[in-house]
Amino acid sequence: MLTGKALVIIASIISAGFGMGIAVLGGALGEGNAVSKAMESLGRQPEAQSSIMTILLLGLAFIESLVIFMLVVALVLLFVNPFVGMVQ
């Protein structure tokens, strides 16, 4: 018979894993799109390399930060879960 605490732990682990997977999927798709578009414009205008690189890095960091938010949530769920203490 599963106790409430065990159920909370199982739910936390599963949601951390699935959340990370979905977040990484979305982030990878977005970053791939951005990089491919940047490469295209780089092929068209090689002289604009420095400004394209700066803007690309900035955009990648923004996309990446969304994935990082999920990573922080997953770390909270796995290591400092606040809900485990709530159920007895």
Place this chain on the structure above:
Amino acid sequence: MEEVTPRVVFSILGIPVTDVVTTTWIVMAIIVFVGWILTRSLSTKTSKMQVLLESLIEFYENIAVQVMGEEGKKFVPLAISIGLFILFSNWIEVIPGFHAPTRDLSTTIALAIVAVSSTYIAGIRKKGLHFFKKYIEPNPIFLPINILEELVRPVSLAFRLFGNVLGEEIVIAILVMIVPLILPIPMILLGLFTGLIQAFIFSLLTLLYVAGAVGEET
């Protein structure tokens, strides 16, 4: 997880001092020492290190001038100091026994507060009370959304740096636990690269936020 959480080194008057603080002191000492060494003998006959430093400053000045014109040059020192501090903090983890101070949320939130509050100071200095007019533009209905946007900025700055560095440290710790011999080395090299990118991104975003505060109304 125990490998990467801050551990208490000593305590003063009951206040625990973690290794995050001591490593930050070491990073500060390194930056001051290196800066003193490099700027000791500046001359018009440039040495190699001087060329390196000047190209770094010129790189940031170009970006600053691009985003806010000539007046942007006075915010370059702020951006470069934040960037250098984050860079050395991220890179100090290659020394055995040290961990990056930026893996603790306190450090990154402190840096984000410095960066964001400097945008307010710069904006109020430039425009006075007209600075607050941008919150009710184009319409006072947008006031809650604009305030929310301002609150999200430091949080996203802090969590981006924190999550990147902590995630990478956890990966390295796990790899060291499984295969301690050679396998962690490529991961550590990747960590050096991400550390550089994160430092650059943080300082660039600082510059951009300042530019948004002092720039013309759009």
